[in-house]
Amino acid sequence: MSPSQLAQRTRGPKVRHEGNSKSAPPSPWAGRWRRGSPLWFRVPLAIAIPVVALLVAPELKNSSLHLYTEIGIWAAVAVSLHLVLGFAGQLSLASGAFLTLGAYIGARATGFWHWPGLLTVAVTAVAALVLALAISVVIFRARGLHFALLTAGISLVAFGVIVNWQSVTGGSGGMSTGGPLSEGGAPGPLTLGPIEIDSAEQYFVAQAVLLSALLLGISILMRRKTGESWKAIREDDVLAASVGVNVPREKQIAFVLSSVLIALIGVFHAHWVGFVSPESYSFAKASFEPVAMIMIGGIGTIFGPVIGAAVVVGLPEMLRDADEASVLIYGILLLLVVMVAPRGFLGLVKSGLALLLSLGSRRRAPADDEGAGPPPEPSESGPSQLAGKTS
Amino acid sequence: MDVFLQQITNALVLGGAYVLVTLGLFLIFSVLDIPNFAHGEMYALGAYLQYLFVVQIGLPFFVALVLAMAGTAVVGVIMERAVFQRLRRVGLFPILISSLALAIILQQVISLIWGTNPVTVPQPVGGVLEIGSIRISAYRLIIVVLVLLTAGAVAWLVYRSGFGKRLRALAENRDLAQLAGVKVGLIGTLTFALGSALAGLAGGLLSAAAPMNPYMGFHPMLVAFVILVVVGSGGRLGAAVIGGFTVAVLETLTAGYISNALRTAVVFAALVVFLILRPEGAVRGVTAERARL
Numbered sequence: 001m002s003p004s005q006l007a008q009r010t011r012g013p014k015v016r017h018e019g020n021s022k023s024a025p026p027s028p029w030a031g032r033w034r035r036g037s038p039l040w041f042r043v044p045l046a047i048a049i050p051v052v053a054l055l056v057a058p059e060l061k062n063s064s065l066h067l068y069t070e071i072g073i074w075a076a077v078a079v080s081l082h083l084v085l086g087f088a089g090q091l092s093l094a095s096g097a098f099l100t101l102g103a104y105i106g107a108r109a110t111g112f113w114h115w116p117g118l119l120t121v122a123v124t125a126v127a128a129l130v131l132a133l134a135i136s137v138v139i140f141r142a143r144g145l146h147f148a149l150l151t152a153g154i155s156l157v158a159f160g161v162i163v164n165w166q167s168v169t170g171g172s173g174g175m176s177t178g179g180p181l182s183e184g185g186a187p188g189p190l191t192l193g194p195i196e197i198d199s200a201e202q203y204f205v206a207q208a209v210l211l212s213a214l215l216l217g218i219s220i221l222m223r224r225k226t227g228e229s230w231k232a233i234r235e236d237d238v239l240a241a242s243v244g245v246n247v248p249r250e251k252q253i254a255f256v257l258s259s260v261l262i263a264l265i266g267v268f269h270a271h272w273v274g275f276v277s278p279e280s281y282s283f284a285k286a287s288f289e290p291v292a293m294i295m296i297g298g299i300g301t302i303f304g305p306v307i308g309a310a311v312v313v314g315l316p317e318m319l320r321d322a323d324e325a326s327v328l329i330y331g332i333l334l335l336l337v338v339m340v341a342p343r344g345f346l347g348l349v350k351s352g353l354a355l356l357l358s359l360g361s362r363r364r365a366p367a368d369d370e371g372a373g374p375p376p377e378p379s380e381s382g383p384s385q386l387a388g389k390t391s
Numbered sequence: 392m393d394v395f396l397q398q399i400t401n402a403l404v405l406g407g408a409y410v411l412v413t414l415g416l417f418l419i420f421s422v423l424d425i426p427n428f429a430h431g432e433m434y435a436l437g438a439y440l441q442y443l444f445v446v447q448i449g450l451p452f453f454v455a456l457v458l459a460m461a462g463t464a465v466v467g468v469i470m471e472r473a474v475f476q477r478l479r480r481v482g483l484f485p486i487l488i489s490s491l492a493l494a495i496i497l498q499q500v501i502s503l504i505w506g507t508n509p510v511t512v513p514q515p516v517g518g519v520l521e522i523g524s525i526r527i528s529a530y531r532l533i534i535v536v537l538v539l540l541t542a543g544a545v546a547w548l549v550y551r552s553g554f555g556k557r558l559r560a561l562a563e564n565r566d567l568a569q570l571a572g573v574k575v576g577l578i579g580t581l582t583f584a585l586g587s588a589l590a591g592l593a594g595g596l597l598s599a600a601a602p603m604n605p606y607m608g609f610h611p612m613l614v615a616f617v618i619l620v621v622v623g624s625g626g627r628l629g630a631a632v633i634g635g636f637t638v639a640v641l642e643t644l645t646a647g648y649i650s651n652a653l654r655t656a657v658v659f660a661a662l663v664v665f666l667i668l669r670p671e672g673a674v675r676g677v678t679a680e681r682a683r684l
Contacts, residue, residue, distance in 0.1 A: 138667045145426055149620050153659035160656025295488045331495030342485035
């Protein structure tokens with residue numbers, strides 16, 4: 001890392017503070033925009049989204065309900081994964097493993113053991129917690145590409161297990177939440193205490209509740225000490241350690257929390273689909289696509305993964321008419337998005353806003369110029385180069 | 392015992408493919424810092440170009456092999472110039488995603504042109520050799536010999552030639568290499584072309600040994616990354632050769648004695664255990680994150 005980069009990184013958080021405390025008259029929105037909306041705005045917003053979902057649900061066609069629910073579920077996966085990837089700055093491809101874990105426990109428990117939903121959720125959470133803890137003890141000894149491969153390895157091993165352990169997972173044929181295929185059972189509902197989620201509309205509303213609760217929780221967490229520590233680790237873990245952040249512990253917390261959340265979403269996903277098979281949790285689908293969602297939406301932002309999920313899940317749906325070429329068009333669009341906006345959609349919006357603000361104000365903090373300047377060195381949003389830390 | 396030896400012999404051909412793909416990825420990653428996830432598609436492209444030249448156009452096998460290598464090298468140059476060189480300053484994540492996007496694009500282009508049904512190229516040399524109790528077809532023996540010769544040639548190029556000196560300087564420190572007058576852009580592009588051509592050669596050679604499909608590149612690419620990480624930052628090219636053959640033997644024995652579906656899982660389980668014991672890789676280098684030549 002060059003000295004100027006280091007200086008820029010060390011300056012980052014300090015400038016952000018200035019922006020918060022005394023937002024100078026020429027750019028009153030700069031501080032507000034950086035800090036995000038206040039709590040009195042976000043809590044009602046988080047309540048309003050599910051309410052709107054509840055109101056519009058009867059109006060929607062079945063196909064739209066399906067699409068929006070799928071987007072919402074994958075957005076929740078991406079938002080959870082983003083804790084490790086975007087905030088703690090570790091490229092984790094392990095999401096597939098935990099999604100699989102949750103989905104298979106969910107399908108097995110409802111379909112074969114007839115557990116109540118709350119027990120399933122509790123067991124999944126504990127299983128994911130134990131597994132993630134065990135993995136996190138050793139996994140953070142690797143960094144950068146090594147970390148990515150190690151987590152990819154965990155996902156691929158999980159895939160191998162569900163294909164081969166036929167007596168429990170149904171092998172490549174999969175299994176239904178309605179029990180053995182011979183009994184021809186319809187998919188079982190997800191019962192959480194008094195609530196029973198069964199119809200497409202109910203899943204749609206439940207998904208909205210889940211996603212907005214997750215977003216609210218994370219947005220609050222990110223303003224607390226934990227969140228700030230994670231951002232510090234993302235920017236520079238040596239520097240973070242030097243100011244008293246317990247780097248290994250914080251990374252572990254981020255990984256375990258994200259893994260447990262993804263496993264719980266897995267339970268939900270399995271019940272919504274009604275059927276689990278290795279195909280739904282392949283490496284490309286369950287491990288890589290969430291990473292792509294985060295990248296496309298904008299890494300380091302709260303809403304980025306949601307936008308990314310809408311793009312990644314929605315695009316193939318929109319391109320369905322293109323038939324054979326649809327995956328090709330998807331690949332080309334993905335490439336173009338990364339080329340045009342390497343920091344994601346929200347990164348593009350942010351630099352655009354920064355540019356507008358810099359045009360509108362004469363008094364400018366030096367760090368803002370760096371942020372909006374031509375070399376797209378991600379200093380505030382967007383984790384720093386993983387591999388770049390070595391030189 | 393005979394069956395065991397025969398398994399090992401069969402593994403050698405697979406190992407040859409892994410060695411060439413890994414050598415290419417090793418060069419690209421250590422010189423350019425690009426974790427090129429589209430590298431496996433270069434292997435697939437090599438196989439399909441071989442199919443195009445031999446079966447569809449009717450050229451002699453070994454002429455077609457050279458053309459297939461040239462073709463993959465050209466695609467590699469286009470990728471490096473059009474995508475990776477532009478993203479070099481931005482960071483690792485965009486490079487990763489763009490290489491995965493390129494992998495999707497190449498896969499789809501291949502399946503649009505040649506379809507998804509498995510096809511094969513006829514072997515240029517017939518006959519079976521018997522050495523003791525082991526039987527190996529003459530063509531498979533040629534593959535193994537060619538792989539070893541190519542690995543030797545690459546080693547000479549990297550460690551003994553003037554081009555190799557510049558390439559290693561670039562791998563060591565890009566800025567210093569540039570200050571010393573190395574044309575970093577040109578050397579980088581040439582390295583990418585060389586790496587892609589090696590993968591193309593692997594694909595071309597294996598096209599006559601096993602049926603091909605557009606998605607065949609994914610697994611060798613993962614294996615190459617595993618070897619890259621296991622070898623570690625201080626490893627040299629020879630370690631990639633040993634690694635390629637080791638993984639192939641491990642996979643073949645798993646498929647032969649345990650279960651064919653578990654072969655990938657076993658390799659990755661071995662990787663996870665290995666990295667837990669020795670996170671910096673087998674050969675410790677200056678840093679734990681970067682391979683060096």
